[in-house]
Amino acid sequence: MGGAKAPAASDNRLKILEATMKRHQHRPDALIEVLHKAQELYGYLTPDLLSSVAHALRIPPSRVYGVATFYHFFSLAPPGEHTCTVCLGTACYVKGAAAILAALEQDRGVRAGSTSADGKLSLLTVRCLGACGIAPAVVLDGDVIGHADAERIRAKLHELLHQGS
Amino acid sequence: MDISELHAIADRERSRRKPIRIHCCTASGCQAIGSTELHRQLVQAVQASGRDDEVEVVSVGCMGFCGGGPLVVVEPNGPRFEHVRPEQASEVVAALDGAPCTVQRSDPHHPFFSHQLPVVLRNGGRIDPERIEEYIAADGYQTLYRVLHDMTPAEVIEQLTRSGLRGRGGAGYPTGLKWGTVAKSRGEQKYVVCNGDEGDPGAFMDRSVLESDPHLVLEGMCIAGYAVGANQGYLYVRGEYPQAISRLRTAINQARRLGILGSQIFDTTFDFKIDIRIGAGAFVCGEETALIASIEGKRGQPRPRPPYPAESGLWGCPTLINNVETLANIVPILRGGADWYASIGTERSKGTKVFALTGKVRHTGLIEVPMGMTLREIVEDMGGGTPDGSPVKAVQTGGPSGGCIPASLFDTPVDYESLAAAGSIMGSGGMVVMDSSTNMVELARFYMEFCMDESCGKCIPCRVGTVQLHRLLSRIHQGIASPADLDLLTQLCSLVRDTSLCGLGQSAPNPVLSTLRYFRDEYEALIQRHD
Ligand SMILES: Cc1cc2nc3c(=O)[nH]c(=O)nc-3n(C[C@H](O)[C@H](O)[C@H](O)COP(=O)(O)O)c2cc1C
Numbered sequence: 023m024g025g026a027k028a029p030a031a032s033d034n035r036l037k038i039l040e041a042t043m044k045r046h047q048h049r050p051d052a053l054i055e056v057l058h059k060a061q062e063l064y065g066y067l068t069p070d071l072l073s074s075v076a077h078a079l080r081i082p083p084s085r086v087y088g089v090a091t092f093y094h095f096f097s098l099a100p101p102g103e104h105t106c107t108v109c110l111g112t113a114c115y116v117k118g119a120a121a122i123l124a125a126l127e128q129d130r131g132v133r134a135g136s137t138s139a140d141g142k143l144s145l146l147t148v149r150c151l152g153a154c155g156i157a158p159a160v161v162l163d164g165d166v167i168g169h170a171d172a173e174r175i176r177a178k179l180h181e182l183l184h185q186g187s
Numbered sequence: 188m189d190i191s192e193l194h195a196i197a198d199r200e201r202s203r204r205k206p207i208r209i210h211c212c213t214a215s216g217c218q219a220i221g222s223t224e225l226h227r228q229l230v231q232a233v234q235a236s237g238r239d240d241e242v243e244v245v246s247v248g249c250m251g252f253c254g255g256g257p258l259v260v261v262e263p264n265g266p267r268f269e270h271v272r273p274e275q276a277s278e279v280v281a282a283l284d285g286a287p288c289t290v291q292r293s294d295p296h297h298p299f300f301s302h303q304l305p306v307v308l309r310n311g312g313r314i315d316p317e318r319i320e321e322y323i324a325a326d327g328y329q330t331l332y333r334v335l336h337d338m339t340p341a342e343v344i345e346q347l348t349r350s351g352l353r354g355r356g357g358a359g360y361p362t363g364l365k366w367g368t369v370a371k372s373r374g375e376q377k378y379v380v381c382n383g384d385e386g387d388p389g390a391f392m393d394r395s396v397l398e399s400d401p402h403l404v405l406e407g408m409c410i411a412g413y414a415v416g417a418n419q420g421y422l423y424v425r426g427e428y429p430q431a432i433s434r435l436r437t438a439i440n441q442a443r444r445l446g447i448l449g450s451q452i453f454d455t456t457f458d459f460k461i462d463i464r465i466g467a468g469a470f471v472c473g474e475e476t477a478l479i480a481s482i483e484g485k486r487g488q489p490r491p492r493p494p495y496p497a498e499s500g501l502w503g504c505p506t507l508i509n510n511v512e513t514l515a516n517i518v519p520i521l522r523g524g525a526d527w528y529a530s531i532g533t534e535r536s537k538g539t540k541v542f543a544l545t546g547k548v549r550h551t552g553l554i555e556v557p558m559g560m561t562l563r564e565i566v567e568d569m570g571g572g573t574p575d576g577s578p579v580k581a582v583q584t585g586g587p588s589g590g591c592i593p594a595s596l597f598d599t600p601v602d603y604e605s606l607a608a609a610g611s612i613m614g615s616g617g618m619v620v621m622d623s624s625t626n627m628v629e630l631a632r633f634y635m636e637f638c639m640d641e642s643c644g645k646c647i648p649c650r651v652g653t654v655q656l657h658r659l660l661s662r663i664h665q666g667i668a669s670p671a672d673l674d675l676l677t678q679l680c681s682l683v684r685d686t687s688l689c690g691l692g693q694s695a696p697n698p699v700l701s702t703l704r705y706f707r708d709e710y711e712a713l714i715q716r717h718d
Pocket of ligand 1: 353354355356357358359360382383384385386387470471472473474475476508509510511513514615689690691
């Protein structure tokens, strides 16, 4: 998996990114939009990527780095093959989200906010998904799971991480 | 595009509709528990039943009763089904002919539904948010037409002022006054910004409005642009809301194609464009000056006010910033009239408020009620108390900037002043119910951890103070704090509140102060006494 390792020949990601910047007329204020696109394409933001964005939008690399590190959404490290995000919003919290997170940390041997040593799983937290009506909520590879409990998420993760690999 | 074309679209849409509509909620909440598949199964079941000439399945936005999802409602006047599983689709369709049906139904007379007064949520769960025709058939964009043709900007602002509408983003600033200030500010270029950052954890009102009725917000923004003299709007939506973003994109494209957004709208000299800006996960970006920095592509750090954005905002130009729900109130006010709107609510808090009722409460979801309803009516009657019937301990309003109100004060009416007097705030509308399983010291620490992580680091009282407060709260929670620590906690709270640069730091002590005020015994029980 991991798009970042795709062969260069079939790699049109740079073109897509360039098109995005062109659509914004290379305006410096489009920086956040451009970083969103870059992360969507590459999975995370490498130093090279940041400097090429800085160059293209004609802003100092320090400002690009400053913005990329300010916002939680942007990641400067490669994500795991799979991601599991536990919502820690208040509604989820009073319904036991912290216990789910602790169980997953223990089960997979990963601390919240990091990626497992084998690169298979990133365990993340989020401030609030706005899915409070179905709290507690957990996101597994983009799919939101409502009314989550530790057992179910554990089982799902196990299934995900041990299939076909 | 003129008014007859608008009416023609509405007429075409109404005659296209089939007599029976099965509404299936596909907003994020229900989608997360399987409503996409349910929608597909419903479409197949209708086809299989051979009734597709008179029955249609419509993907609609949030119906509010999120705790009962996935939700399906048959219109007109059909039953409301809850917890519908995809394999029950054919049962729902068969029930149209009166066949017995085991799918759980909600009681429309339950206070959760009967106490509501939908103004902002009028179309929520009733129209397909991805089709502009449905919005137009619900009288959409007629208000904008009338405003552009029959009202001066000053008349629009006068109506808003008279309606008594106050900002729904938290601070409750009078909307008419704000619009008037921006209108009067001098500048060739002005902007309208819709604040859809909704950072308060436990709140999802704005998400729901954006996902369920995006055109209502766009129409409100256009009217705002006309009233203050702006030709460009920005809609700032948090990145955590992918569905809201995609539905807004669709809505903007559709409106542009019909000439409702763009140049010379409705054959007038008024031009207005709306662009989306996606947040990147920083709570402080909900603060208006930080939001402006973020739209400009910078780190989202606030700056001192004045100057207020109304005078110097985006790129130094006069900028109107309003919350999503505030802007969603504009069309109903101008449609129903300022006097009608002002007749709802209390003396100083007019109209309705949308709340996200969540936590340890039987009926969770989104509700819209007249201002002035008591917390008891909301939590006990509408919410039905706790799921297991144990007593409610407190309700938290206003998120990390708000406070906890104990059950003993549940006769407090929800309006800006009463909630402030009770040591909390109206906030954006999050209402998290707690029972005895929540320890208040732990909760205060939870919120302080939030503020500590989300502090932007620009001013020292907030950057350092929240860390120190969090440390103190942790010590108390671990049972290793002394009585002196409790005094220190109180002192530090005042310091951070009085000296921080922006609302984040100024209000960060609120959850501590309110729990200290009402639940001091829980703190004291954890304090080590050496006597
Ligand atoms: C830390 C902080 C976070 C805020 N977050 C939001 C938010 O998520 N949404 C919002 O509308 N207003 C938020 N506000 C309030 C805005 O600064 C601003 O007052 C509001 O958008 C004005 O709109 P209104 O007058 O329509 O309420 C926040 C304020 C602070 C201090």
